[in-house]
Amino acid sequence: MAPLWGRHQRFQDRRESAAGWSRPTRKEFNMSKNDQGGRSLSPRTGGPVDEPGDRTLRDPIAMAVEIISGEDPSIAELVAFRRQPIDLKAAARNAKSLSNEEFRLSLSKELGDRDYDFACAGLKIMSLSLVALTAIWPADDLEGAEAKLALAEQTGALHHRRDKTYVSTIDATLARRIRWKRAAFAVPELMLPPAPSAPQGDSRGLSAWPLERWDLTQGLELRGGPPAYAHTQVTAWVAFAKAAPDLDNLLQRARKMFETCDRLIALAQRGPENASELMVAADAARIAGYLAAAQVMIWPVHDRAALAIKKEIVALINLRGEIGDPVHMQAAVRHVTADAAWVKSLPADARDRLNFDWSELV
Numbered sequence: 001m002a003p004l005w006g007r008h009q010r011f012q013d014r015r016e017s018a019a020g021w022s023r024p025t026r027k028e029f030n031m032s033k034n035d036q037g038g039r040s041l042s043p044r045t046g047g048p049v050d051e052p053g054d055r056t057l058r059d060p061i062a063m064a065v066e067i068i069s070g071e072d073p074s075i076a077e078l079v080a081f082r083r084q085p086i087d088l089k090a091a092a093r094n095a096k097s098l099s100n101e102e103f104r105l106s107l108s109k110e111l112g113d114r115d116y117d118f119a120c121a122g123l124k125i126m127s128l129s130l131v132a133l134t135a136i137w138p139a140d141d142l143e144g145a146e147a148k149l150a151l152a153e154q155t156g157a158l159h160h161r162r163d164k165t166y167v168s169t170i171d172a173t174l175a176r177r178i179r180w181k182r183a184a185f186a187v188p189e190l191m192l193p194p195a196p197s198a199p200q201g202d203s204r205g206l207s208a209w210p211l212e213r214w215d216l217t218q219g220l221e222l223r224g225g226p227p228a229y230a231h232t233q234v235t236a237w238v239a240f241a242k243a244a245p246d247l248d249n250l251l252q253r254a255r256k257m258f259e260t261c262d263r264l265i266a267l268a269q270r271g272p273e274n275a276s277e278l279m280v281a282a283d284a285a286r287i288a289g290y291l292a293a294a295q296v297m298i299w300p301v302h303d304r305a306a307l308a309i310k311k312e313i314v315a316l317i318n319l320r321g322e323i324g325d326p327v328h329m330q331a332a333v334r335h336v337t338a339d340a341a342w343v344k345s346l347p348a349d350a351r352d353r354l355n356f357d358w359s360e361l362v
Contacts, residue, residue: 057122057240060091060129061291068288071256075274075281078260082284088134088147089214095130096154097220098123104227106344115238119230121345122237125298128336131155132294135184135332136287145187150216152185156339177338183331183362241345244299247309250292254316257289262323290329293317297337300346307353310337318359330362 067081102123109116131151139145157177170178196210203209221228230237264282268275296313317333341354 057126057236059245059295060094060126060133061295062245064133065288065291068284071253073260073285075277078281078284078288079277081288082280086133086137086144088137088139088144091130091134092147092151092216093220095127095134095151096216098127098130099155100221100223101228101230102127103223104221104225105230107224108227108231115234117344118241119234119237121300121343122239122241123230124340124343125241125300128298128340129295131339132291132298132332132336135335136290136294136329138283138287138326139187142193145192146214147216148185148187150212150214152181154216156181156335177335180331180334180338180362183327184335186328186331241300244301245295247296247299247301247306250296251309251312251316254289254292254296254313257285257292258316258320261285261289286325286329290325290333293333294336297333298340300340300343300350302346302350302353310354311356314356314358318357318361321359321361327362334358334362 064084064086065081067084068077070077073081102120105116105123106120109120134147134151137144139148157174192213195213199206199209261282264278264285268278268282272278293313293316297310313333314337317330321330337354337356341351346354
């Protein structure tokens, strides 16, 4: 997919469909490189603007790293990857929408229907991929910070405020998952403006008064009920779920990106003229490494070789904790790993084998 920065392009105002795609409305506007916005990671083919009927299901993480898809990226490619405008709000909304549809489709399937199990798996995989992207990509601005905070309230292990009249029922496993999620979506507090102000005496529009910085679920189909769209796309979602990437290649990519990151930081610390550029490239390599690690842990390939690769990713991420990588990136991999154990195409006994020994540093 071609990047959308540095060019003037005419877009239609679009309303997202339940699939995470978009429906054009009549209103139009112009967007230039100076406008706030980002690169949407909705399912698409190759072009920057979709045409009706020209859509395919693709891994959002694979789309995001297309700029550095080669095995030996240059400094310029890494810098371009880091500076591409990713629309984290669109990614967060699509993640929630796909998760809702996966739940609806699971309610409608008949017991033992493997096609529906794989279709649910496809929805879950794409949703978790968008969750990982939203969590791992740094919050470069307020839009990204709001996307992270909003998605944290709508994904993963939920922790509702405990009624003081009830005994505590939270166990160590749930507490750990909640801690990982909080760390994965944490943003620097200093970058956040005050929350929406409360209405005053002469305020009106109280029925729609904002309760939070950004409402992730506004306009999305409610969770539950009949499927909104996936029941007509079962074949496509089954094919997506079965098109798993090569996990060993992703493991090697993660290792290479982490080594690239460490070397670029060491080179930048020597004070060359392009030290700042090297640091940006190092950050890009680190992000690409964590995205590759997340892909390995999300995709439900369940055989002895795949399980061994996943364990190597666990050891690699534990080591990155000792090196001192950003906590939100380490926690993001832990968070999506815990949720990926519930992908419906996995065998019934798989969940017990997908519990890993994570370092308590995070």
